[in-house]
Amino acid sequence: MIIVYPDKLLRQKSSPVKPEEISGPEIKKLIADMREWIKKADGVGLAAVQIGALKRVILVEVDGELKVFINPKITRKSWKKTAIEEGCLSVPGKHGYVNRSEKISVKALDESGKEIKLRAAGVPAIIFQHEIDHLEGILFIDKIWKK
Numbered sequence: 001m002i003i004v005y006p007d008k009l010l011r012q013k014s015s016p017v018k019p020e021e022i023s024g025p026e027i028k029k030l031i032a033d034m035r036e037w038i039k040k041a042d043g044v045g046l047a048a049v050q051i052g053a054l055k056r057v058i059l060v061e062v063d064g065e066l067k068v069f070i071n072p073k074i075t076r077k078s079w080k081k082t083a084i085e086e087g088c089l090s091v092p093g094k095h096g097y098v099n100r101s102e103k104i105s106v107k108a109l110d111e112s113g114k115e116i117k118l119r120a121a122g123v124p125a126i127i128f129q130h131e132i133d134h135l136e137g138i139l140f141i142d143k144i145w146k147k
């Protein structure tokens with residue numbers, strides 16, 4: 001189930017996944033469950049906390065494909081900002097504009113525990129920032145400047 005605001009869990013910080021946990025049954029099941037829920041909800045991004053797990057795992061749609069990022073970190077962000085009307089599966093019915101960096105660099109682990117680095121611009125960059133905020137207990141509604 002996708003938990004919704006004002007559930008207090010959404011305000012908690014998620015903990016890093018240990019490298020040896022990645023291939024374990026708990027994380028495998030978590031990723032499978034996240035894929036199932038995001039598909040059901042037809043979403044483009046999801047953080048583990050949204051299905052009740054305080055782990056630093058996110059799903060982001062990149063190039064039309066849902067990819068898993070474990071312990072994601074933004075290593076660079078552009079000064080130039082952009083904004084689109086955002087929504088969140090955990091905040092049904094709410095939409096609003098949030099300033100985000102237009103371009104970012106991300107470092108993370110993939111499902112096999114391999115380190116990946118990528119750059120994102122535009123919508124995928126926004127999704128990354130939105131999902132990584134979830135790992136800190138931050139919701140997009142905290143940052144809306146225009147409805």
Ligand code: ZN
Pocket residue numbers: 087088089090130131134
């Ligand atoms: Zn969200």
